[in-house]
Amino acid sequence: MNEDDRDRLLAELIEKPKERKRVLQDAELDDRDRDDVAALADTADLLWLSAHGAPALEDDPVAAMLGLVPNRECSLDSKALSQARKRAGLTVSEVAERLRERGWEFQKSDVFRWETRSATDVAPAVVQAIAGILSTLVDNLITAPSLTWSQDYLADVRRHPLFERLVDRWARVQRVSRAVAAAALESRMAATVHRGEHPDTEQLLRSLDALVTSVEQTTRNERPM
Amino acid sequence: MAPLAPHPSAGRCAVVVRRGWVSAAGPNCSRCCLDYWVRGTVAIDDRTTTPAMSVRQRAGGRAVAMSAVPPDLGALYLRHRDAMYKVAASALREADLASEAGDAVHDAIVSIMASPPKDVRNWEAFLVTAAKRKALDRIRSADVRHAGPELVESLHDRIDDTDIAEDAAADLDRKQRAAVAWDCLSILDDRHRKVVWEIAELERPRNEVAAELGVSPPRVSQMTKRALTLLREEMNRREGENDE
Numbered sequence: 001m002n003e004d005d006r007d008r009l010l011a012e013l014i015e016k017p018k019e020r021k022r023v024l025q026d027a028e029l030d031d032r033d034r035d036d037v038a039a040l041a042d043t044a045d046l047l048w049l050s051a052h053g054a055p056a057l058e059d060d061p062v063a064a065m066l067g068l069v070p071n072r073e074c075s076l077d078s079k080a081l082s083q084a085r086k087r088a089g090l091t092v093s094e095v096a097e098r099l100r101e102r103g104w105e106f107q108k109s110d111v112f113r114w115e116t117r118s119a120t121d122v123a124p125a126v127v128q129a130i131a132g133i134l135s136t137l138v139d140n141l142i143t144a145p146s147l148t149w150s151q152d153y154l155a156d157v158r159r160h161p162l163f164e165r166l167v168d169r170w171a172r173v174q175r176v177s178r179a180v181a182a183a184a185l186e187s188r189m190a191a192t193v194h195r196g197e198h199p200d201t202e203q204l205l206r207s208l209d210a211l212v213t214s215v216e217q218t219t220r221n222e223r224p225m
Numbered sequence: 226m227a228p229l230a231p232h233p234s235a236g237r238c239a240v241v242v243r244r245g246w247v248s249a250a251g252p253n254c255s256r257c258c259l260d261y262w263v264r265g266t267v268a269i270d271d272r273t274t275t276p277a278m279s280v281r282q283r284a285g286g287r288a289v290a291m292s293a294v295p296p297d298l299g300a301l302y303l304r305h306r307d308a309m310y311k312v313a314a315s316a317l318r319e320a321d322l323a324s325e326a327g328d329a330v331h332d333a334i335v336s337i338m339a340s341p342p343k344d345v346r347n348w349e350a351f352l353v354t355a356a357k358r359k360a361l362d363r364i365r366s367a368d369v370r371h372a373g374p375e376l377v378e379s380l381h382d383r384i385d386d387t388d389i390a391e392d393a394a395a396d397l398d399r400k401q402r403a404a405v406a407w408d409c410l411s412i413l414d415d416r417h418r419k420v421v422w423e424i425a426e427l428e429r430p431r432n433e434v435a436a437e438l439g440v441s442p443p444r445v446s447q448m449t450k451r452a453l454t455l456l457r458e459e460m461n462r463r464e465g466e467n468d469e
Contacts, residue, residue, distance in 0.1 A: 007447050008446060039457055048426055054310040
């Protein structure tokens with residue numbers, strides 16, 4: 001097999017990953033050459049893998065569902081955080097440490113920044129965690145939703161009575177506050193739109209209903225009675 | 226029940242003892258040790274037990290203190306979602322279903338939300354295994370849809386639940402190597418990087434890439450091989466340095 005043949009063989013192996021074993025077996029190569037070509041095809045696979053990781057957070061529907069996408073409906077209020085922390089008798093370092101104990105990767109400087117500068121990038125799930133740490137309600141830690149939201153493309157869905165009911169069900173099944181649940185469902189809708197789909201209000205609500213129902217059903221099936 | 230000593234160094238696992246693996250950081254057998262590694266339990270000779278909650282556990286390659294507070298699923302997902310997507314995509318690729326990786330990850334998280342596990346020692350391994358299981362469920366469903374239920378039996382020969390758990394460590398290792406491969410792209414010149422990106426990562430047809438670059442398809446193959454050879458050499462060099 002000459003160099004051109006080897007180039008062609010490698011191209012075929014990359015193009016047909018499912019048939020790689022057969023193509024390699026059929027090729028007229030000695031063991032060493034076979035190993036070399038297989039190693040190059042494996043390197044191509046590693047490159048493929050490196051490009052198939054998670055999407056950007058705001059485009060990830062699972063992240064949205066878990067309340068990991070910052071949302072103005074559930075935006076941490078700097079002043080309220082500072083007051084609640086002091087009431088709980090915790091230092092900024094202690095709040096950061098408790099968050100780390102729950103798996104979040106925050107430092108003292110992050111909590112300090114949330115209190116003194118900006119906290120708009122704090123995701124609803126983190127607000128929920130902070131509320132748990134400070135033994136307070138999420139509603140006591142967040143700013144009132146801005147009035148401008150009613151003008152955006154998801155406003156019709158949010159105003160729909162079914163959305164309110166879905167928020168209640170999601171809060172119940174996820175054991176989170178209504179604000180966090182609303183933010184998670186809204187981010188989930190936004191992630192759908194970011195993916196290039198442009199569903200109408202009814203479709204968005206149906207999709208959310210299907211999500212909530214599936215989680216409720218799985219919970220009923222899997223939780224011990 | 227005896228307290229759980231560091232495993233497998235204490236020689237609790239017959240496979241580990243037989244093969245002379247004595248280091249706690251050394252290789253594990255594929256079944257009970259992996260079970261220990263993922264869930265913190267080991268079931269050999271009726272000595273099933275759970276490690277004390279105060280032990281330090283590995284999570285995502287870092288040691289974190291295990292406390293009485295269970296970690297938030299959101300925090301875990303944030304840290305390990307990339308690995309979940311990669312492992313799911315990799316499993317689904319064999320059935321031309323890589324685009325369903327997000328759905329498999331979604332299914333895995335919904336299942337975990339509904340039934341949170343206890344005593345997980347390595348969340349990355351646990352989450353990756355969950356995503357892979359759901360990916361393989363999707364392949365099974367697709368096979369049933371396309372071939373009918375009578376062919377599912379043969380599929381089970383290929384996909385076994387035990388194999389999935391056994392593969393977790395290999396999957397994570399592969400994810401690390403993919404990151405090394407990605408880093409090594411920087412050693413290529415722009416033209417070779419573009420060719421290997423288009424062919425290997427984006428899986429674009431050779432003819433299309435050739436037309437775009439104004440070269441012949443055989444030249445694209447030649448450049449792909451050259452790029453992959455250089456990447457392989459660089460990866461071997463870097464991995465060799467890390468081993469030393």
